[in-house]
Amino acid sequence: MKLPEFKSKAFLAPMAGITDPAFRQLCSESGAGLVVTELTSVHAIIAKHKEFEKGTGKITDFIEFSEKERPVSVQLFGNEIDKVVAAAKIVEPYFDIIDFNMGCPAPHITSQMAGAALLQKPDHVEKLFSKLVSSVNKPITLKTRIGVNESNCYLWKPISKIAENCGVSMITLHSRTIKQGYSGKSDWKMIKELRATVNEQISVVGNGDIKTPEDAKRMLEETGCNYVMIGRGAMGNPHIFGQINSHLRTGSWNKEDATEKKKTFLKYLELSKEYKTITFASKRTQAMQFTKGIVGGSELRVKISKAKNEEELKEYFE
Numbered sequence: 001m002k003l004p005e006f007k008s009k010a011f012l013a014p015m016a017g018i019t020d021p022a023f024r025q026l027c028s029e030s031g032a033g034l035v036v037t038e039l040t041s042v043h044a045i046i047a048k049h050k051e052f053e054k055g056t057g058k059i060t061d062f063i064e065f066s067e068k069e070r071p072v073s074v075q076l077f078g079n080e081i082d083k084v085v086a087a088a089k090i091v092e093p094y095f096d097i098i099d100f101n102m103g104c105p106a107p108h109i110t111s112q113m114a115g116a117a118l119l120q121k122p123d124h125v126e127k128l129f130s131k132l133v134s135s136v137n138k139p140i141t142l143k144t145r146i147g148v149n150e151s152n153c154y155l156w157k158p159i160s161k162i163a164e165n166c167g168v169s170m171i172t173l174h175s176r177t178i179k180q181g182y183s184g185k186s187d188w189k190m191i192k193e194l195r196a197t198v199n200e201q202i203s204v205v206g207n208g209d210i211k212t213p214e215d216a217k218r219m220l221e222e223t224g225c226n227y228v229m230i231g232r233g234a235m236g237n238p239h240i241f242g243q244i245n246s247h248l249r250t251g252s253w254n255k256e257d258a259t260e261k262k263k264t265f266l267k268y269l270e271l272s273k274e275y276k277t278i279t280f281a282s283k284r285t286q287a288m289q290f291t292k293g294i295v296g297g298s299e300l301r302v303k304i305s306k307a308k309n310e311e312e313l314k315e316y317f318e
């Protein structure tokens with residue numbers, strides 16, 4: 001199915017605890033071509049939906065988003081085909097893309113045979129994608145890792161062919177193994193191989209270790225991927241999307257200064273008031289991220305760690 005138009009080649013990666021709707025809006029306004037919600041359990045979606053059916057709420061009170069983020073993708077994780085399809089049907093009316101997670105290495109997810117554990121279950125994945133793609137009217141995309149460990153690092157290959165045959169529209173490859181977690185280097189050669197493996201109609205998104213606009217350009221050039229996805233490089237740094245766009249367009253970009261960074265965090269605080277799912281603890285986590293690279297950042301972090309409310313956070317950044 002046709003993907004929406006993307007205004008940029010740089011996408012924001014889904015990150016649990018980080019990519020809340022206020023943060024996604026900042027990234028989108030900076031120039032991210034696509035933003036993705038954090039991974040959400042299909043069981044949780046189904047349970048919330050049932051609860052809301054009895055009352056007055058709706059599923060978007062549970063997975064909050066705003067029109068200003070569009071295009072926005074919702075990421076699901078799960079294993080049971082019927083449950084994945086049921087959850088996808090619930091969220092389908094609200095989101096532009098439905099992304100399926102096969103990359104999460106966290107034991108509480110892989111022990112349910114979900115996330116990256118599914119890399120080892122190609123037959124099940126084939127049944128899942130074929131049912132999922134034919135059941136909803138939104139593009140289905142896949143985010144995956146390369147494999148389990150160094151000696152088993154080509155699991156992405158059969159999985160990508162399955163995704164292609166089932167009609168998946170886009171594949172994001174985080175080019176690390178489950179064993180690597182988030183450390184070590186990501187292997188960009190795998191992204192190049194993925195681009196050569198699936199047909200041109202399927203968009204390939206390269207992910208892993210993009211920290212600067214130069215990295216983004218290099219990944220696009222070295223691998224031939226259609227888009228790049230930025231995770232940790234965007235934490236506390238939504239400016240990176242505008243900078244990547246500028247670098248790709250003109251060959252140069254300007255680094256944001258500390259004042260700009262502080263202003264962006266204050267805007268985050270303002271936007272976050274609109275969302276009841278953004279807790280004070282997560283605002284404090286975001287605040288910590290925005291102090292990275294600022295002169296006096298370590299003193300600021302000590303204060304933030306003791307902050308008791310939003311007013312205090314605001315005061316420190318002002």
Ligand SMILES: Cc1cc2nc3c(=O)[nH]c(=O)nc-3n(C[C@H](O)[C@H](O)[C@H](O)COP(=O)(O)O)c2cc1C
Nearest residue numbers: 013014015016038039143174208209210230231232
């Ligand atoms: C704090 C954190 C939370 C993450 N949560 C998710 C998630 O919900 N879904 C997902 O597919 N990947 C998740 N990831 C993985 C990222 O989307 C990305 O694939 C990974 O960080 C590699 O990209 P990077 O090197 O640009 O950070 C998470 C990563 C981090 C650091």
